[in-house]
Amino acid sequence: MDRSLEVYDDILDLLPDVDHPTPLVRINRLNPSPSFTLYAKLEWLNPFGSVKDRAAAYLVRDLERRGQLSATRGVVEPTSGNTGLSLAGMCAARGYRVRAVVPNKVPLEKKVLLRIAGADLDVVNDELCPSPGMGEGSINFAKSRAKAQGDVYALPNQYENEENARAHYETTAPEIWRQTEGRITHLFVSLGTCGTVTGCARFLRERNPRLKVIAVQPTEGHDVPGLRNVAQLDVSKLFDPSLIDEILEIDFELAYTRALDLARREGLMAGPSSGLIYEGARRIVERDREGVGVMVFADNVFKYVTNMVKHVPELAEGTSA
């Protein structure tokens, strides 16, 4: 296979690695300090459209290595959509079935995309009136399926599976290290399963112990798909606070307005979680003034049109005759 020709034998061959990274694009008009170089890593250029392709590939390969998947035994996974979509795409190519368990508030676009990709869907209500330790509806529901039908489903469980962090330790972080020629001073990430932050921070801290790892999180009661407020992080077993220098809590509505700024002033069609990361990075750049920062932009905006309209209603104005 000659990757320079961009001809592939298998869709999975498009997965990035240190020799074929996802792009870093410099922020120009929205960068408040000329002596701070700020890059966005465009993870939506993964083959199935988001950063979750990396974790999903490691999860599937790990299950395959351990002989856990077959024509009759697929995967069931709790997901806010992107991991499910990555798994569905990969499993479609491999011939495994996928059942995605998604919270009800996941945008319609993602639910439909999961079905387009051939996944069966369980939609559960996650935020009824939770109590500590109860876990979330989608995670418990997926665990139930796996426990009741172990012959039909394996449960990768991205929230607890070290393969998720390993994917970023072995791909995302080495890519960033090489792409910045080791000059990176600041890493900006959001928190969900915490696979990205944990995997990347482990690798990059080994290379540069003074690297600042900054996580952004939306305010409580947020509506930013894929992200978690710290109060929601107890389900993320990969969350390791010792790897994070600062956690910025940012008004979740800014996720939407900053995503618009990125589209309109940088030409980056970034999704709301990237909008939130950008706002966090902007604040740190204004404070620190100098450095080389990388923001991991998990997804573009296309799957979040419903959410964008909900939070920026004027986007819908003038859209009908």
Next chain:
Amino acid sequence: MSDYTHPEVLVSTDWVRDHVGKPGIKLVEVDVDTKAYEAGHIPGAVGFNWQTQLQDQVNRDIVGKEAFESLLGSGGIANGDTVVLYGDNNNWFAAYAFWLFKIYGHKEVRLMNGGRVKWLNESDKTLTVDLPKITATRYTASQPDLKLRARVQDVIKAVEARSHNLVDVRSPDEFTGKVIAPPGMTETAQRGGHIPGARSVPWATAVNPDGTFKAADDLKEIYLKKAEVDPRRDTIAYCRIGERSSHTWFVLTYLLGLPNVRNYDGSWTEYGSMVGLPIER
């Protein structure tokens, strides 16, 4: 350390594992998420749907006596059986079903301490999608014991006379009126807030992280000391539609032994929609 007043109403997950399938023991799962039973349940358990089987399908009311008899009969439950209830969300609707079983006079009812989530997270416990083999029975219910139930008239009188402990078990945002219902819930009310004089004790305050009920001394601290629930007075517990408050009704009645606790199943969806009733925020 004191014990619960009626510890016999609780069974552990280990007890259920050891007794499931034995004669006279019947297991019933009742979930908020009515799809959960189908995704996997304890072997031998029947599933009751709170939306279609525990409520009257025409009037807004609890299931009628005949329908309750028919439900239990078709579930293979006999009058003398010991019924063990469990469900998701730390037994919200299992507690509601417990309350209904008591209203209709079933003698031996238990709640599986920790509910579905505790069972799910224990490696020596199994789940199945196979439906149990059921031999139907002829079940006879008692006339409903309405002392366990508060109606809106009872609540109005209690507010006017300031005669009762009123315990609001909803989330803090529902209590203050910031939201009328938890996100995604279809049952709602015209106004947000709480019943005047009610104390806010969210239902989850009563449970440990593993889903089991907190120890008696902790429960006393929470309800009797902090929330100043006066055990000499009658008590009304309410939430949005009466399921979370069944959980608190169970705690106050059986674990703390308070006399005359009623569950107001009309709850906020009724009170918060009535014209002219006083609301606090």
